Amino acid sequence: MTQVMACIDGSLNAAAVCDYAAWASLRLEAPLCLLHVLDHQQYPQHSDLTGTIGLGSREHLLEELAALDEQRSKLALEQGRLALEAAKQRAQRDGVGDPQLRQRHGDLAASLGELEADIRLLVIGRQGEDSSGDRQLVGSQLESVIRTLHRPILVSTEQFRAPQSVMLAYDGSATANKGVDLLASSPLFKGLPIHVVMIGADTADAWAQLKHAEQRLLEGGHQVQLAIRAGEVEPTLHAYQAEHAIDLLVMGAYGHSRIRQFLIGSTTSQLLRASNSPLLILR
Known part of the structure; x- marks a missing residue:
């Protein structure tokens, strides 16, 4: 368990997640890793569209749809990269020296399970970017992460406040x-x-x-x-x-x-x- 790992996405919680992770990294004197996971269900690496196109349809339609999926995935990866860069700059302003950036493609809970040996503390928002926006709801991925990971998990709110008690x-x-x-x-x-x-x-x-x-x-x-x-x-x-x-x-x-x-x-x-x-x- 070597790192404080923070799950970064495009949600309203991302800034506070970054701040809590930086706070924990500094107090623990542990490296900070900022992680973005691209959901494989929304952005599959390879799409099989043969079952969605009716008989007699032209082959080029399959090719065009596959190209569109590939473009969406590339754009989402770039958006995630920019979110990670912004989080890195924020963490550095908070005093963290050189946060590590990681991107993965897959299920969030499964990805964290694979990285568990590297995690000392996980910091994650109560809701992700795909949540409904209702602050009274909890993201479904968060519950999966809690059930999957055997490491301490710090669930952040939307606003950072350095704990005093x-x-x-x-x-x-x-x-x-x-x-x-x-x-x-x-x-x-x-x-x-x-x-x-x-x-x-x-x-x-x-x-x-x-x-x-x-x-x-x-x-x-x-x-x-x-x-x-x-x-x-x-x-x-x-x-x-x-x-x-x-x-x-x-x-x-x-x-x-x-x-x-x-x-x-x-x-x-x-x-x-x-x-x-x-x-x-x-x-």
Whole structure:
């Protein structure tokens, strides 16, 4: 895991994705790679049009349509290249030395899966350029990426704001404790106060789990605040986040509690859709 990788496209989220990736690259002291993937479904490398042309049609029609598809693909690649160049200039203005640029042709989730060994942190927008524009929706490709990739994923909002505080949604699971270790040791969170929040019953066992997490974070030099709140996971987490003006929500993708049930499958969209701040998903 050597790079911070940012998914760049023509969406409204692209600038913030670039800024969050630059922020992470600088804090982690890790190289930055800017990636553009050309969707193979929209822009196939080779089109077979024989089934779309009726009997008796002239062969030159097939040739013309194939040429048009090739031209569309070339234009899309050029548009992606320009987007990458603009992102590189923006990252350099943010202080990143020499971002690497990569272009691939294929499915986004599959492409990232192939590049997984090179990824330390992935930064991606909540919506891609093919989304409907409704800010309450989450891009379908994002959900595929979350299910495919086994690396931390930072999902950005449309506006960049350098995080000044962090909230960890904690359930005492092995995944959540790995999240605690990551927050305690990663330079990404150095100097940031951390709120550790459990959703559930206020019990001695719950507090014992929280105190264990607190001790690990204190050893990492963090200021820590603990809380247990009752209620439904998504609105309760976001209410706490709003109450304390927390900039970044951190959550494990898998656990063994209501948080797990909340995040897996279609409910992933509920959390992402309702969030007005970036979300770091841990795997």
